[in-house]
Structures are given as C-alpha cells and as structure tokens.
Amino acid sequence: MSLHPPKPVATPVSAPFWEGVKAGKLLLQRCRTCSRLQFPPTDTCRDCAGDEFTMEEMSGLGKVFSFTETVSGARHPYFQSQSPYLVGQVELDEQAGLIMATNFPGSTYVQLSVGAPVRVEFETIADDAVLPQFRVV
C-alpha cells in the first residue's frame, strides 16, 4: 500500500458517521431532546446531556471558517511528503458553530479566504477508507 493519511478508525458511536461517508453522505447527529446538531458524534449531547440522536443528512454546503498551510513540522510521513499542505475548518450551513476539518482540495493558500462557500466531496484515501473533504465552489 502506498503512503496515505492515517485512516480513521471507527468506534461504535462514530460508525454511523463513517458508514455514511462511505455511502457518499454526510450524516450528523441531531439530538432528539434539544434538536441541536453536533459533530463529532458522542454518546451524550454536549448541550443538554440527551442520549438519543437521529442521523441526519447534511446538505454538504458550508463556508470556510479558518485555514492554514502547514509548511514544516508535519508528524506523519504522508503529510511530510505532501508539505506544504492546506488544512482548516469549514462551518456547515445547517448550524452556526458546526465545524469540520478539511484539506480544501483544489485550492491554494493565497486563493483561500474565510467565508468562501464550500461543498462536500468524498475522497478515497486508502483501501476501505473515505474522508469527507470540502472544495471551494
């Protein structure tokens, strides 16, 4: 297997999210008690301590929240080989403060700007490993 990013390893609470990603869907938890969306998935709602969730498909649309270019100091051999590389956060349109990580495929550091609209896509990084990524649209 060629060099690839660390694969996400699902646990029971995160498995529905990663299964959704493999099926090309962005499924996030919505708390049945307080109706808030949250990410990453947990057993207990961070806002109200509720423990029942529905998995809800997101539109996949959002905005650039913040970004950086890691130039040196990458810890993983894959990212060392990719340096400099972009990494940052997007805020999903569904809820303020609902933030996910991404590498902004197709962008360069000087092109990126906070607030730019993004759309999700799904990147196969290794055998049996798919990541949600957000591309500026």
Next chain:
Amino acid sequence: MAANRHTAAFVGFGQSRIFRGPDVPLGQLTVEASRAAVEETGLDIGEIDGVVCTPDPPFAMSASADGTEYVTTEFLSTALGLEPRWRADVPGTIGNSAKAAIEAVEAGRCQYALLFRALHNPGSGVYGHTDETEAGKIETPGLDSVQYLEQFRAPYGLYPPADAGALPWSRYQAKYRRGTREQMATLVVQSRENGLLYPGSYWAQYKPVPLSVEEYLGARMVSRPVSIFDCDLPVQGAAAFVITTAERAQALAQPPAYVLGVAGGTKPRGTVTVDESWDELLADDREIGRRLWADSGHRPDDVDLANLYDGFSMMTIAWLEGLGLCGEGEAFDFIQDGRIARTGALPVNPSGGNLGGGRLHGVNHLMDGMLQVTGRGEARQVADARLAVVAVGMGWTGAAFLFGGDPA
C-alpha cells in the same frame, strides 16, 4: 472595593534545573523544586500536610512511568517522606491544581499545601502530539489507528500548532483585519527579552541571545502564520509552590502574595475537531474573566501587570481580549508602542512566559505574578506592582487568578 473573599496566599516558589531532554529523571527534579520552595518559606518539610499537582504529561500517559515521564502526589510524598492529610492529582493544567490548592487551604483541609508541576521531554522520538520543534523527527505511533477525536483530525494532518495556534489566528485576521506577523513580533520579541532576565528560563541558561524582529519575521514557518518562535520550547523540569492561609503566612520568611480572585475553566465546546476555534476561545476566556472579576471585586483597569498563557503566541492575544484588558479585535494594536514592556502601561509576561522561558506550562505565569506583587521580581521587577492577573491554559482548560501584595 469588596472585601477579599479569599484567605489563601502563595508563600514559596522553587524551580528545578531545566533541560532540553531527560538528562535528569523527572522525579528527582520534582524533589529538587519542592525542597527549594519549602526552604524559602522557612518551614520544615515535615510541616507540609497537603500535596497537589497536575500530573498530565503533554503526550499519552499510558506508556509512561511515574517519576520518569510524569510525577504524581503519591510519588513525591513518598520521595519526601511525607504523609499529607490532603492530596489531589488534578487533570488539566496547573491552573486546575492551583485552584484546588487554594480551596483546600481555605477549607482547612491542610495548613501548608505543596503545589507542583513536572514536565517531561524525552528529547526526541516519542514526544508525539504536541512537539513543535522536533516534529520532523517524529513518527506518529500506529499509522493506521488513531484515537477517538484523532479520527476526525489526523486523517487531515490537523495537529498542533495548526489547530490551536494557526487556525484561531487566521480566523482573527479575517474577522478583524488585524494581526499581522509584524504586529505579533512585538509580543514574541518582548517575551524573549523578558525571559533572558529570568535565570530559570531555558533561554537564559542555554541560549542567552535576544530575538530580533527580523529573525522573528524570517523564522521557519510551521503552519501559517505560526512560525517556530510562536511555539514554546519543550523542556524537562519541575517547579513547586507553597500555599497557606494569609494568617499563617505572616510568620513565614517571604512576603505573601495574597489570592484575591480565582476562576476556573468552562465546559468543553462542541467543535472539538480542533482544540477550540477563535470564537470559542474568546467566549471561554471572557467567561473566565467574568468569573474572575466577579470573584475578586476588581476590574481589568486595576491590574499593574498580566501573565497570560502563551503556549502559542495567539493564546496571549485571546486572554488580553477575553479578560477585558483591551477590547475585542484590539489586542494586536494594544501590544504595540511599548505598552506591554516591563516599563509599559501593562507589562505582559515580565518573566518571559512559555515563549521566553520554556514549556513549564503555567508555572512561569504563576511564579511571576506571585513574585511581582511582593517585590521579588529582581531584574524583571515591574515598578509599583501590587496587583497581577494570571491566566493559565486556554479556553476550557483555562483558569485565572488575581494576586495582590495587599490582603484585600
């Protein structure tokens, strides 16, 4: 001004030798620091009846040994031959264990609490997650297996300082149109200058050279806009404090630094994909500030100096605004024109903090706050310093303290 709700005082400080790597076992350094702290109070070590620490190493604890990679109260009590009435190993930062020490003394759980923090740095190879300077040499353990939160971060190559150092800074730049590296240079250059005056700092001991603005601006970039000098330097060392009541303090050898206010951290936020976003960091630091000023009855305008946590340079910016020492979006302008120098209107981290001292987490900040208000700051002494605010950690792991040279 309201009467002081607190009855505790910091009365002793000691620091071990510090090293870049594990030259001397951490347990031994902790004993060294603890004995020094107790000695300067004039107490007999056997009078220590409370021991408290934050044992967390800045990397996974599972493969570590007590006394080598981290130190617990059990280890230190045994090593010092103590049988304390009260002990606590409090997770998080030294802010959390300092808060516990103050509460224990005020509640009468012990008379003399020994608070310590010991930080291990293996030098190379296994430091892992939070090493900034040796990062190129480090292999991430278990390439294909990442821990729970890491599953949402590591596949993107998102780790320090990109997360807590760079992303809040980039967000800040976009939000307020402020915060260039030229502006940040003022803080980092000043921190090095201050740290060179503190004999216990890494730079004073091993590389006693100032940092110029040009060197800062030309420094190796890590995660834009964070350069190597925006990150603190991992070291191996330990420090200890003695805390007792203001009343008992009168009989001890050093003038007491009175505790005038204490505020603990807030709950972890939802977006734990990164440590905290700028918006969350500011909100949490503000909440801690609100609690501190309410607890103390003082206002930001009252303080003579500030010790603000600086594991990454951006954290100090967040505390300046969060504690209300300047307005939102104003910190990068506020730190200019000599305002944060030791002779300025609000000296910041007069003993160098982490950036000018090395990564003993919040030790430098508590130490400086305590020594300044009692006139013991030596070459770093801020003139007429009677009130010092100290903020340790960041956001939800944070805590803040107000020290006074007077009991109220």
